Amino acid sequence: MPVDIDIAKVARLARLALDDEELERYRQQCEVVLEHAARVQALPTDGVPPTSHPLPRTNAFRDDVVTECLDREEVLSQAPERDGDYFLVPRILDEA
Amino acid sequence: MMAYEPVIGIETHVELTTASKMFCGCPVDFGAPPNTNVCPVCLGLPGALPVVNGTAVEYAMTIGLALNCDIAAHSVFARKNYFYPDMPKNYQISQFDEPLCVDGHLDIDTGDGPVPVGITRVHMEEDTGKSTHIGEGGRIHAATHSLIDFNRAGVPLMEIVSEPDIRSAEQARAFVTELREVVLRLGVSDAKLEEGSMRFDGNISLRPEGTEAFGTKVEIKNMNSIRSLQRALNHEIERQTALLEAGEAVVQETRHWNEETGTTSGMRSKEESFDYRYFPEPDLVPVAVDDEWRERVTARLPELPAQAYGRYLDMGLDGPVAAVISRDVEYGSVFEAAVAAGGTPQMVANWLTGEVTALLRRTESTLAESAINGTALAELSSMVADGTLSASAAKDVLAGVAAGEGTPDEVAASRDLIQVSDSAALEPIVDEVLAANAEAVEKLRAGDGKVVGFLIGQVMRATGGKADPGAVSEIIRSRAG
Amino acid sequence: MSDLADLTLAEASRGLRAREFTSVELLEAVHRRAAMTEANLHAYLTLDRDGAARAAVAADSAFKAGTDLGPLQGVPVALKDNMVTRGLETTCSSKILSGYEPPYDGTAVSRLRDGGAVIMGKTNLDEFAMGSSTENSAYGPTRNPWDPDRVPGGSSGGSAAAVAAGSAMVAYGSDTGGSIRQPAAMCGIVGLKPTYGLVSRYGLIAFASSLDQIGPLTRRVEDAVAALEVVGGHDPADSTSYPGPVPDYRSGLESGVSGLRVGVVTELNGEGIEPAVQEAVDRTIARLEAAGATIVPVSLPSLEYALSAYYLIAPAECSANLARFDGVRYGLRRLGENVEEMMSNTRAEGFGPEVTRRILLGTYALSAGYYDAFYGQAQRVRTLIIRDFQAAYEQADVLVSPTSPTTAFPVGERTADPLSMYLSDVCTIPSNMSGDPAISVPVGLDGAGLPIGFQVMAPALGEPVMVRVAAEVERLAGFDARARFASSEVQ
Known part of the structure; x- marks a missing residue:
């Protein structure tokens, strides 16, 4: 099954700043892999439920108990950029 | 000109007041110093894994049950994928196609009878961190950079989605007010709008009155009070009406409410930002609720406003009075305590909705802030009933109680407001008054009943208003007879 | 065996x-070996000499005090650099x-420290x-000893x-589609992927959460068992x-195979397997039969689609x-005019080509309009694979098969062709899809003197x-890799 990927859109969704040449290369490679992967569509799966977890289990809960937090300095020491007690990022264009 | 009917649905987010976060043990604690309530899980550090807070699931079930929802026997968490700098993993763990609670309703009443508003779903998710925009007055578009605090990231968040059953901004106001009362009554959230622990988005479209098909809907965000929700919806109704009347199309989009200008404006977003690529969260296992668990939670549900309303009517309260007390948690608890302390329900209720409300409005305070409690109110109303206090003295006593001066008894004593109805104490005063007003006494004896009021007034003046007018009247009549 | 570095764990x-x-002393011997081999092999990204020395001293004091912390006490252990x-x-x-x-230890790492491991x-x-070759490392490839x-x-x-x-x-590794077993096979050692869920993933930097499992790489099967017990x-x-x-x-390590039924998976033997590899596998199967096992051919038809489904899931x-690797809280940041640009530049610069490719593939497979045909269908195929395994068991x-269709291939041979690289995991991926355990055991060398791995698969918790x-x-x-490395031939 031929696959046609809007690679620029996919790269934007994935927050990957790729140039045109890179996009074209990835498009070709992804299409080869996806054409192979698309073979799954040949298998009839009517009425077959999907598997998200290899071992079925339910209700893994924790008690509502407060546990120790990390030391702020240890956390912020890994930040690429900080301002005082905050992580600093460049301006945000859109609301979430 | 064609008349349009608004079709409104509301999405409400409520932060739960669990001790710890949704998926980790960090405290849920508004106002902690920035980036202190964080751990590998809620910071999205590499390798960290979420574990569901069982109490948060119970709280969510509680909300669902209170909103008459079905509790799903099997529900799952999913990843909602989008990039945002204050969302640590760049996906939000949220329920998607298999939420915990579905298909409920909440009844509202705006004066023309109860209206059921359908609840599509109630699902669990996690909150994000908080960004502060720096530069140009903190407005996002003019900011130079932003500072991020992840304390709120991972706080348990419930999303309550209504059906598009709401037909006016007034109904929307009633819906969120009622919903807030339910949540408060359940004790699962502090639902503080100003702190963002309760927030809502609105979906609104218009259609020609009498038609069924939905128009193009617009989502409105950024309303941080019930009043701004109502204003935003009214503005949007006007804006869409104007468009439709001008023959223009409403664009399906998300619009941002601006509190200062009182208008909405379209938000910049690219089309693919809505492609959330949901898929089942592989780090979490499904939630299974069996009958036993559901019944255990149901049994613990507190009484809800609608149920309290019915019970208050049975106790003999008038509809409007019962409505006020049943819908306000503080009023309800003071009322219940007053009745438990021996107060007559109607009397206590009338005090609450009358004098107490007027006093709170004058002093710009709330019932919780005042020192008024159930015992005090029961005492006060019985002091009026048995004649210990006059109606006007009782208002003064109430003010004293509210200000923390003591119990009604203590306030009445210290302000010297106890009504005198003891005839032994009143007789000498009445006799003095009668002696000083011989002319009036003559008229009375001649059958002119109108002078009784005058004479009572004289006694009241002589007693500084403390005399029981009924008792005084009786003594005067007996002396004249 | 004169050099302590050549001892088995036991x-x-x-x-x-x-x-x-x-x-x-054991640590010194292993460090001496690393000093000899690292320049050519580049097995390590980081050698924590101080931390290891402290742990060895502590382990010795514990021994002296009569404290037994378990089979890894005092033993030099290496961790794959995706364990926090x-x-x-x-x-x-x-x-x-x-x-x-990182500001924390993962669970397996904590258990190793508690167990006195060095x-x-x-x-x-x-x-x-x-990847399937350790060539996709930003810090340069590792070579085959x-x-x-x-x-x-x-x-x-x-x-x-x-x-x-x-x-x-x-050493510990992680196995998402064969990443413990396939390199173990190519390096002539034992690699064990436990049942999904047996070893905590807390602190394992996730690749594919529903497939990832931590497991040991050791010289002997009994060593793998001991190393699994600790974590x-x-x-x-x-x-x-x-x-x-x-x-x-x-308890069963010495019990032999008499009376056991060994299933030879039709779909994972024969076609597409290098002749020398298949011969070694067939020889091993014949030996098992001679040792009392019943050999049964079994077919798992859906395995034909396992690789495809894997490359979607x-x-x-x-x-x-x-x-989460976005330049906000940790790691690399590349500048950008706004936060979206900063993130996009950081990620484009920070991820290598294979990671970029898989992120693109996965983003596409989940995106609106394609989810059902790709990701959803792959999950349903996963169900069929699990059913096939259940029937086979x-x-x-x-169940047995080769671990890898080929022995170690030359550096650079497959880097330009992702699909050919992916095919080297065809025998190992099925166990990840089902969540079942599997182990690779070295059974001999091919004509070029390269090791061949034999895979044994079992049902969950088997x-x-x-x-x-x-x-x-x-x-x-009777294969003993040490015969090769005890000599000074080690590069």
């Missing part, structure tokens, strides 16, 4: 308890995590464990090379962790798992029968 454990040598270690750089072989020092350092891997012109397999190639070369006595068992910090008791793996999960106690068969395979093969 031998080292016995020697330490008999006070024949100390943990400090507090204060010790953890990069996943990615530029995006260059210099990252953590030598962090081993090289394919970036974020995505048997032939430095060849790859060690991957993605746990650093761990496999270290154990094979004697620069670690035991295995329920962890409340991992919701997918198996909550039941850990089975007793050890794994990239989809990875596209979300790797979204009705007929056989264990580790006891799996290692019982694996131990017998090991005995029957």
Whole structure:
């Protein structure tokens, strides 16, 4: 099954700043892999439920108990950029 | 000109007041110093894994049950994928196609009878961190950079989605007010709008009155009070009406409410930002609720406003009075305590909705802030009933109680407001008054009943208003007879 | 065996308890070996000499005090660099995590520390464990100790090379589609992927959450069992962790295979397998039969689609798992005019080509309009694979196949062709899809003197029968990699 990927859109969704040449290369490679992967569509799966977890289990809960937090300095020491007690990022264009 | 009917649905987010976060043990604690309530899980550090807070699931079930929802026997968490700098993993763990609670309703009443508003779903998710925009007055578009605090990231968040059953901004106001009362009554959230622990988005479209098909809907965000929700919806109704009347199309989009200008404006977003690529969260296992668990939670549900309303009517309260007390948690608890302390329900209720409300409005305070409690109110109303206090003295006593001066008894004593109805104490005063007003006494004896009021007034003046007018009247009549 | 670096774990454990040598001496021997081999092999990204020395001294004091912390006490252990270690750089072989020092230990790491293990350092891997050759490392490839012109397999190639070369006595890796077993096979050692959920994933930097499992790489099957015992068992910090008791793996190690049914998987033998590899596998099967096992051919028709389904599920999960690497809280940041640009520049610069490719694939497979045809269908195929395995385990106690269709291939041979690289995981991926355990045991060499791995698979929590068969395979093969490395030929 031929696959046609809007690679620029996919790269934007994935927050990957790729140039045109890179996009074209990835498009070709992804299409080869996806054409192979698309073979799954040949298998009839009517009425077959999907598997998200290899071992079925339910209700893994924790008690509502407060546990120790990390030391702020240890956390912020890994930040690429900080301002005082905050992580600093460049301006945000859109609301979430 | 064609008349349009608004079709409104509301999405409400409520932060739960669990001790710890949704998926980790960090405290849920508004106002902690920035980036202190964080751990590998809620910071999205590499390798960290979420574990569901069982109490948060119970709280969510509680909300669902209170909103008459079905509790799903099997529900799952999913990843909602989008990039945002204050969302640590760049996906939000949220329920998607298999939420915990579905298909409920909440009844509202705006004066023309109860209206059921359908609840599509109630699902669990996690909150994000908080960004502060720096530069140009903190407005996002003019900011130079932003500072991020992840304390709120991972706080348990419930999303309550209504059906598009709401037909006016007034109904929307009633819906969120009622919903807030339910949540408060359940004790699962502090639902503080100003702190963002309760927030809502609105979906609104218009259609020609009498038609069924939905128009193009617009989502409105950024309303941080019930009043701004109502204003935003009214503005949007006007804006869409104007468009439709001008023959223009409403664009399906998300619009941002601006509190200062009182208008909405379209938000910049690219089309693919809505492609959330949901898929089942592989780090979490499904939630299974069996009958036993559901019944255990149901049994613990507190009484809800609608149920309290019915019970208050049975106790003999008038509809409007019962409505006020049943819908306000503080009023309800003071009322219940007053009745438990021996107060007559109607009397206590009338005090609450009358004098107490007027006093709170004058002093710009709330019932919780005042020192008024159930015992005090029961005492006060019985002091009026048995004649210990006059109606006007009782208002003064109430003010004293509210200000923390003591119990009604203590306030009445210290302000010297106890009504005198003891005839032994009143007789000498009445006799003095009668002696000083011989002319009036003559008229009375001649059958002119109108002078009784005058004479009572004289006694009241002589007693500084403390005399029981009924008792005084009786003594005067007996002396004249 | 004159060099302590060549001991098996069991031998080292016995020697330490008999006070024949100390943990400090053992560590010195292993460090000497690393000094000899590292320049050519590049198995390690980070050698934590100070931390290891402290741990060895502590292990010796514990021995002196009569404290027994378990089979890894005082033993030099290497960790794949996707296992989070507090204060010790953890990069996943990615530029995006260059210099990252985690503020916490993962559960398996904590259990190793509690068990007195001497953590030598962090081993090289394919970036974020995505690859089958350890060539996709931002810090340069690892070479195969048997032939430095060849790859060690991957993605746990650093761990496999270290154990094979004697620069670690035991190593841990992670296995998402064969990343423990395939490099173990290519380096002539034992690699064990436990049942999904048996070892906590807390602190394992996720590639594909529903497939990832931590497991040991060792010289002997019994060593793999001991190394699994230390890190295995329920962890409340991992919701997918198996909550039941850990089975007793050890008791069956000497029991042989008499009376066991060994299923030979039609779809994983024969076609597409290098003749020398298939011959070695067939020889092993014949030996098992001679040793009393019943050999039964079994067919799992859906396995034909396992690789395809895997290359939808794994990239989809990875596209979300790797979204957190955005330049905000840790790791690399590249500048941008706004936050979206900053993130996009950081990620484009920080991720290598294979990781980028899989993120793109996964993003596409999950996106609107394609989810059902790709990701959804792959999950349904996964169900069919699990059903096929369940049916097969009705007929056989264990299933066997080659671990890898080929022996170690030359460096650079497959880097330009992703699909050919992916095909080297065709025999190992099915067990990840089903969540079942599998182990690779070395059974001999091909004509070029390169090791061949034999895979034994078992149903979920079937580790006891799996290692019982694996131990017998090991005995029957009589393969001992140390014969190769005890000499000075080590490069």
